[in-house]
Amino acid sequence: MKTFLRQMGALVRLSFVELWRRNDVFGLLVLALALMVPLSMASPFGASGASRYLDEAALLLIWAFSLFIALGTGSRLFPPEFESRTVYPLLSKPVSRGRVLFGKYLGAVSASWSALAFFYVLYFGSSLLRGGSASSEFFQAVALHFAFVALAVSVSLLGSLLVTPSANLTLSSIALAGMFFFGRRLPEYADAISAPLAWLVRLVYAAGPHAEFFDMRQRLVHGWGAVDAGVFAAVLAYAAAYSCVCLALAAAVLKRRRL
């Protein structure tokens, strides 16, 4: 157990350091400031007091950045190791492939979570400055967003073992962003189109990663209150189950892979 924890700790630390060393987060922060500062200084028609549009824009940016970071981090876990052949000395240690995969996944998730926490601290600070306060739906929204990031990293990790890095980034981002924006309406689209394509849409609806489950922006921005504890738990369970399935598939692929 002690060895397991030490191995996991080392792999997590590695992913963590790699994300923060790349300065992606700071680049995104500068981009966010460049977009949000002019928006916050705008006074539409000279009327003051509007703040929901700022919340909405800030939360959308946080979602976009978290997706960018989660997919980037997840997709970079193995391909560089294969390319530079550093995976050989890693696997020559007394550590199984499954354990390497799980450790790297935990590292990528914790690194992405740290970046997400950083963005949410900034958002919460700016919200406090505008007279906002902590609410139960805020903490629920953050928790669901963290769960989404764990799911996105697992999807991207699985993709990185199946297709090329660029294809993985493209397909993962299309799948997650597509489900985020259109996932809820897929049954309606399926009803409106002809049979073969409709079945495909229904298959995507059944098996695709439902990113929209984790989106509580509407409740947060417009003050609709928290979701029921049962629904909240169901969404967390969905994220855990989906991530486990992706990790199990990734472990199977890695195990069969000839190195």
Added chain:
Amino acid sequence: MTTGSSARGLAPHLAAAALGIVVAVSLALAAGRFGDAMPQVATGGDALSVAFGDAKAAISLAMVRKADSYFHGGIDMDCGDAHGHRQGQAHDHEGDHGHDDDHGHVEGDVAPARDGCDPWRWINARVRAPEVHRHLERAEAVELMPWFWAAVKADPHNADAWTTAMYVAERMLKDVDLARRIAGEARAKNPDSLEIACAAACLEYGGGHGDVQAAEALFERVRSIGKAKCGGRLGELNPHDAEEYCRALDYLSKIMADRGDSAGVQRLLDEARSTGIQTPVLDSISRRLP
């Protein structure tokens, strides 16, 4: 990956961004330089007009829809409330038309989605806000302003966005000065719009409690714009303009009736009939005749 390799990885993206900026600036300059030679490019527009063209109108409409969604607490009700509210002004001569916060819907009157045996739908319906009919309270309506502002920035000729913004400022925020500022800007950018001129006149009229003289001058301005548009042949006005024209005549008839000028009201009724449209305004004017 090291910082050096990260910087090297960024180089193609920076080059692409720089190329994009160069292309955009070149397009903007070319539009100015060769504007006459390129009739498909709107002359006198900014770089945004050149780059997006008709897409700006679509963006503007999307912004108005977003404002409508905000009015319903972020839910897309798609019942055209903002329009319904604003158009209630048409026969609102005496003051508050009484449906700026309630127009017949009751809380929770939207049917909940049927979950059936679809667990994903069940989750979606509960994570998203409940689809109950809710409106922004009066002071909260300021949250709509950024979207109307964005709408008219994207397309300054979106009369619907201008007039709804005026309505929200006047009726919901009770800020007549703000409504006047919006009206002034709207008229400056759309000097030929009957709809905007009529809305600005209604604003001055203020349900009969405002500056009636200023309102009368503005309603007369609507008449002159309308006549200029059709060369005096009112039957050739398009239906939308004809409707606005008759609205202005309706208000003018009210002002004249208050002065006891029955002959003037009769002239306005004849003028309204000459537009050739069937509108309740005709009945409204004729009721003012002795």
